[in-house]
Amino acid sequence: MAAAGPVGSSVIPIVNKLQDIFAQLGNSSTIDLPQVAVVGSQSSGKSSVLEALVGRDFLPRGNDICTRRPLVLQLVHCPRRPEKAEGDEWGEFLHLPGRRFFDFREIRREIQAETDREAGENKGVSDKQIRLKIFSPNVLNITLVDLPGITKVPVGDQPTDIETRIRTMILSYIKHRTCIILAVSPANADLVNSDALQMARIADPDGSRTIGVITKLDIMDRGTDARNFLLGNVIPLQLGYVGVVNRSQQDINLNRSIKDALAYEESFFRNQPVYHGLSHCCGVPELAKKLNQILVQHIRTVLPGLKSRINAQLTSVAKELAIYGDVVESKAGQGAKILNILAKYCEAFSSMVEGKNEEISTTELSGGARIHYIFQSIFVKSLEEVDPCDDITDEDIRMAIQNSTGPRSALFVPEVPFEVLVRRQIGRLLDPSLQCAKFIYDELIKMSHHCLANELQQFPILRRCMDEVIGKFLREGLQPAELMITHIIEMEMDYLNTSHPSFIGGSKAVELAQQQIRSAKIAVTVTRSKDGMDSDKLQSSEKSTKSRAILARTGANGVFSDPLQGVRHGLDAERAGSSGGASGSSWGFSSIFGASEDRAHAKESSAKRPYNAPMHTMEHTISMIQLREPPVVIKPSENQTEQEALEIAITKFLLKSYYDIVRKNIEDCVPKAIMHFLVNHTKRELHNVFITALYRENLFEEMLKEPDEITIKRKRIRETLKVLQQAYRTLDEIPVEAESIEKGYTLVGDSTGLPKIHGLPSSFYADVSSPYVASLKNPRSRKSAHSGEQPSPLPHSNFDANGSESYPAVGS
Numbered sequence: 001m002a003a004a005g006p007v008g009s010s011v012i013p014i015v016n017k018l019q020d021i022f023a024q025l026g027n028s029s030t031i032d033l034p035q036v037a038v039v040g041s042q043s044s045g046k047s048s049v050l051e052a053l054v055g056r057d058f059l060p061r062g063n064d065i066c067t068r069r070p071l072v073l074q075l076v077h078c079p080r081r082p083e084k085a086e087g088d089e090w091g092e093f094l095h096l097p098g099r100r101f102f103d104f105r106e107i108r109r110e111i112q113a114e115t116d117r118e119a120g121e122n123k124g125v126s127d128k129q130i131r132l133k134i135f136s137p138n139v140l141n142i143t144l145v146d147l148p149g150i151t152k153v154p155v156g157d158q159p160t161d162i163e164t165r166i167r168t169m170i171l172s173y174i175k176h177r178t179c180i181i182l183a184v185s186p187a188n189a190d191l192v193n194s195d196a197l198q199m200a201r202i203a204d205p206d207g208s209r210t211i212g213v214i215t216k217l218d219i220m221d222r223g224t225d226a227r228n229f230l231l232g233n234v235i236p237l238q239l240g241y242v243g244v245v246n247r248s249q250q251d252i253n254l255n256r257s258i259k260d261a262l263a264y265e266e267s268f269f270r271n272q273p274v275y276h277g278l279s280h281c282c283g284v285p286e287l288a289k290k291l292n293q294i295l296v297q298h299i300r301t302v303l304p305g306l307k308s309r310i311n312a313q314l315t316s317v318a319k320e321l322a323i324y325g326d327v328v329e330s331k332a333g334q335g336a337k338i339l340n341i342l343a344k345y346c347e348a349f350s351s352m353v354e355g356k357n358e359e360i361s362t363t364e365l366s367g368g369a370r371i372h373y374i375f376q377s378i379f380v381k382s383l384e385e386v387d388p389c390d391d392i393t394d395e396d397i398r399m400a401i402q403n404s405t406g407p408r409s410a411l412f413v414p415e416v417p418f419e420v421l422v423r424r425q426i427g428r429l430l431d432p433s434l435q436c437a438k439f440i441y442d443e444l445i446k447m448s449h450h451c452l453a454n455e456l457q458q459f460p461i462l463r464r465c466m467d468e469v470i471g472k473f474l475r476e477g478l479q480p481a482e483l484m485i486t487h488i489i490e491m492e493m494d495y496l497n498t499s500h501p502s503f504i505g506g507s508k509a510v511e512l513a514q515q516q517i518r519s520a521k522i523a524v525t526v527t528r529s530k531d532g533m534d535s536d537k538l539q540s541s542e543k544s545t546k547s548r549a550i551l552a553r554t555g556a557n558g559v560f561s562d563p564l565q566g567v568r569h570g571l572d573a574e575r576a577g578s579s580g581g582a583s584g585s586s587w588g589f590s591s592i593f594g595a596s597e598d599r600a601h602a603k604e605s606s607a608k609r610p611y612n613a614p615m616h617t618m619e620h621t622i623s624m625i626q627l628r629e630p631p632v633v634i635k636p637s638e639n640q641t642e643q644e645a646l647e648i649a650i651t652k653f654l655l656k657s658y659y660d661i662v663r664k665n666i667e668d669c670v671p672k673a674i675m676h677f678l679v680n681h682t683k684r685e686l687h688n689v690f691i692t693a694l695y696r697e698n699l700f701e702e703m704l705k706e707p708d709e710i711t712i713k714r715k716r717i718r719e720t721l722k723v724l725q726q727a728y729r730t731l732d733e734i735p736v737e738a739e740s741i742e743k744g745y746t747l748v749g750d751s752t753g754l755p756k757i758h759g760l761p762s763s764f765y766a767d768v769s770s771p772y773v774a775s776l777k778n779p780r781s782r783k784s785a786h787s788g789e790q791p792s793p794l795p796h797s798n799f800d801a802n803g804s805e806s807y808p809a810v811g812s
Contacts, residue, residue, distance in 0.1 A: 011299045012141035012292075014730055016074045016133070019143065021726045023072075023094055023131055024719065032176040033306070034299045035072075035143050036291060039170055040184030041195040042149035045215030048246040049184060050146055052284040053291075055138050055258050056089065058104040059146075060112045061249075068119045070169070071111065071146040072131045075139040089138070094131035107132070123156030127169050140292040144182070145173060150195040167199065174203040178302050180239075180294060181210040187217045187226050187243070197235060211294065212241035213287065218268055219248075225274045230281050239294060242287040243275070307731050314724040321721055324458055324714045327706075334700035338462070341452070342694065345466065346687040348451040353444075353683060370443050371679065375671045379436040383667055388425040388659040389652055397421065397648045418654050423493045425659050430489045433670045434482055440674050441478045444682060445471065458710040462694075462703040469693045474682060481677035488669050492662045504657035509650045516649050 019033050040046045047059040047066060050073060060066045080088055091101040093110060101107045111130060119126040125148055147170050154162040174181045181204055183196035191197065191214070200210040212235070214226050228234055230241045245265040247256055262284060269275050269282045280286060328334050351357040352367040360366075365373055400417035448470045456463040497503075504512075694703070 011296055011303070012143065013076065014733060015299055016076065016141075016143055017730050018727050019072065019074070020094060020131070020133075021723050021730065023129070024723050032178045034178045034180070034295065034302050035145055035173075036180045036182050036295060037145045037147060037170075037173045038182045038184060039147055039174060039196045039199055040149055041186075042151045044149060044184045044186050044196065045244075045246045046146060046149060046184045049213060049215065049244060049284070049287070050144065052244065052246075052258055052261065053139065053142065053144075053288050054134055055136070056104045056134075057252075057258065058091065058107040058111075058134075060108055060115070061252055067146050067148045068123070068125045069115050069148070070127065070129045070173070072129050073144045073146060074131075074133040075142045075144075076133060076135045077139055077141050078135045078137055080137045089134070089136040092133045092135070094133070120157055123158050125158060125162065125166060125169075127172075140288050142288070142291050142295060144291075147173060150199070170199055171203060174199065177209070178298075178306075179203075179209070180291075180298055182213055182291070183210055184213045184215060187214050187220045187229075191226075191229050191234060207237040207239075209239065209298070210237050211239045211290065212237050214241055214243045215246050217243050218245045225272075227274050227278070230275075230278055240281055240290075242281050242283075242290060243278075244282075244284050244287060245269075303731070307728075310724055310727050310731065314721070314728060317717060317721045317724060321714070321717045323455055324710070324717065328704065331697055331700060334704055335695070335697065337704065338695060338700060339691075341455070341459075341462070342466075342687065342690045344455070345452050346690065349447060349686060350683045352447050352451065353679060367447060371440055374436065374439045374443065378439070379432065379670070380667045382432060383429065383663050386428075386663075388422075388655055392421060392425075392655075397651050400651075418651055418658075419496060421651070422496065422655050422658050422662075425655065426489065426493050426662050429492075429663065429666050430486065433485045433489065433666060436670060437478060437481050437485060437674050437678065440678060441474055444474050444679065448474075458706050458714075459704055460707060461705055465694055465699075465703060466690065469690060470682075470686065473686065473689050474678070477678045477681050481674050484673040484677055485670055488666065488673065492665065496658065497661075498658070500658075500661055502657075502661050504653055509653040509657070510646075512649075512653050514646065517646055520645075 015034055019035070022033065038046050038050065047061060051057055051059055054073075054075060059071075078088075087102045089102070089104075091104065091107045092099065093101075093114070095114065096110075101110065111132070114130050115126075118128050129145075148166050150163065150166055150170070151158075152163055154160055159165065173179055181200045183194070183200045185191055185194035185196050197210075197212065200207070204210045212229075214229055217226055220226065226243055230243050232240060245261070245268050247258070247261045251261065265283055269279075275282055325337075328337050348357065353371070355368045357367065397417060400420060448467065456466070498505075
């Protein structure tokens with residue numbers, strides 16, 4: 001059988017490559033890749049754990065906050081190079097492509113310098129990533145993100161809300177389902193108060209993707225241990241816990257190597273009986289293997305969905321780039337592009353009017369449906385709700401009838417009042433008809449703004465020119481539509497077709513009016529019969545009151561209240577001796593009542609007088625009648641006669657009948673006029689108008705000029721498309737047999753169940769009598785250590801001569 005590569009040798013490098021590819025997009029990438037995020041409070045031992053996994057000192061260290069920018073650390077296993085080669089281990093920064101750092105102290109200085117460049121030199125924090133890739137034969141393929149430690153009190157240039165900012169930054173990484181959370185907590189603090197576990201609980205409530213790491217086990221209070229924590233009895237996590245022993249700050253100051261630290265860690269777990277039987281969750285080597293296995297399994301789980309998401313985004317970005325197209329330089333190309341835009345615009349406009357556009361709204365009416373709504377639900381409905389007699393009272397009709405008779409009384413119902421009143425009502429239809437045309441004009445303007453809205457964003461000058469052209473064209477189309485509507489109304493007013501088959505006609509109107517009058521009389525008769533004698537008494541009382549009021553104009557001594565009547569009474573008194581007082585009193589009574597009761601009687605008396613009768617002076621003519629001046633405004637008497645009521649009713653019936661005929665004609669003709677002169681005319685001629693106004697070679701370059709933000713956006717979209725294409729091709733590199741190879745790795749170690757560490761004496765592993773080793777011989781405890789998995793190379797400075805034996809062939 002062929003030898004298998006290190007665990008995750010097939011999928012983890014591919015994910016690392018994807019991360020490098022998407023790093024080109026910065027924070028704009030929306031694809032979440034599988035990774036391990038290291039979370040912990042400040043000075044919890046995160047950096048020591050990472051350095052132990054790598055086997056080298058390369059991270060900034062100190063008493064204050066050290067990690068001030070997210071550090072994406074990609075550990076890449078590579079085969080051992082020949083002895084004469086430059087080196088087996090090196091680092092590369094993504095921001096320094098092509099440069100290799102073989103001195104890990106330079107890596108530390110570059111991390112510090114890059115951090116200072118972005119976050120400042122006085123403890124500032126930034127969310128911009130630093131990407132570091134370390135190649136070594138002593139590491140497993142793992143990708144980790146070292147996040148800034150959670151701090152409480154701001155120092156230096158840190159803002160007052162530094163804790164909130166760091167927590168927000170951490171959540172932005174660990175909230176994604178593709179992220180494995182490595183929650184680092186120190187053992188010398190209460191685990192239930194761990195900031196790392198608290199943050200992990202927020203993003204991963206069920207603990208399905210959280211690995212707990214308990215550091216500093218060697219400095220716990222005497223008499224305490226972390227066994228229950230490691231077993232998950234206190235705060236359970238599905239991926240479990242791993243306990244490690246860190247280098248202390250004194251060890252770092254004394255330059256104690258990581259090799260020595262790993263040896264000390266191994267000795268510590270061997271010499272602590274409480275941790276016997278926990279080999280699967282103790283030590284940095286076990287943490288490295290566990291991280292590798294979990295990450296590989298996690299990647300295999302999310303890869304199918306990842307490929308689907310990349311494919312979907314690739315399609316979306318390709319469509320967006322197609323909208324912007326390429327920059328055209330030649331005049332011929334520019335002219336073709338403008339012709340294409342104008343043709344697509346006119347097609348989109350017609351489709352929107354006809355309701356055939358691709359993007360049909362399901363939430364509101366749009367396009368031609370709005371035009372239909374204006375015609376039927378606004379214009380027609382408003383006209384149907386109007387009563388032609390609403391603004392015409394019975395007195396208006398009565399006045400019109402009397403005015404139309406001239407100096408004679410009418411023998412029949414005159415036609416002139418009907419014609420005058422119906423023309424006035426027809427004229428009222430002009431304003432709503434013109435308003436309807438304006439509404440349709442506004443809708444066409446809105447539709448023109450919605451056509452190719454996204455496509456024309458990159459050409460604002462062309463968009464403005466097109467809006468000006470179509471706006472002017474629609475205004476020009478509105479004028480003949482309004483003129484036609486005006487002519488329609490004027491035609492209806494100019495000729496009243498009383499022979500229309502739907503017109504009620506005079507005979508029918510008279511019949512209906514008489515029925516209405518009779519119904520009204522019956523109702524009045526019923527009301528009077530209810531009143532009985534009380535009504536008669538009331539009328540007698542009113543008559544006697546009127547008589548008394550008239551007679552009261554003369555006093556008891558015969559003196560009139562009117563001065564002129566007083567003069568006339570004096571003249572009568574002078575002639576009393578010859579003519580007698582009785583005849584004077586008789587004239588006064590008869591002349592008053594005659595003048596007030598019957599104007600015709602006065603005319604008759606005047607007619608009997610001889611034409612050539614001499615005019616007497618006031619002293620000699622005591623029977624002269626003085627007429628009062630006619631008022632400036634004359635109105636008929638308040639009481640209608642039965643004939644007048646009938647005439648009014650007939651006129652109303654005729655008016656309503658003919659108005660309904662005209663209204664239906666208007667409801668039908670006005671929308672037709674608007675559609676013909678405005679809507680359909682625009683659809684037919686818009687393309688020709690655009691060509692005439694805009695297709696000019698001297699305008700091509702100016703109209704196709706793009707704003708700077710569009711140019712930048714096109715460039716960014718192209719970069720995104722390129723990145724997605726690279727990512728898609730990278731996913732195709734996953735070998736079909738990768739999954740089966742990774743499932744077949746086995747763990748082969750010494751009798752202790754722990755992989756060998758370079759530099760330690762072989763007697764260190766031969767002492768099987770120790771309690772820690774004896775516990776590993778327990779089959780139950782060895783079940784997890786000997787899980788049929790391939791051993792992982794552990795982080796240390798060098799392999800021994802037989803270090804390659806750590807990767808045996810896959811068993812059959």
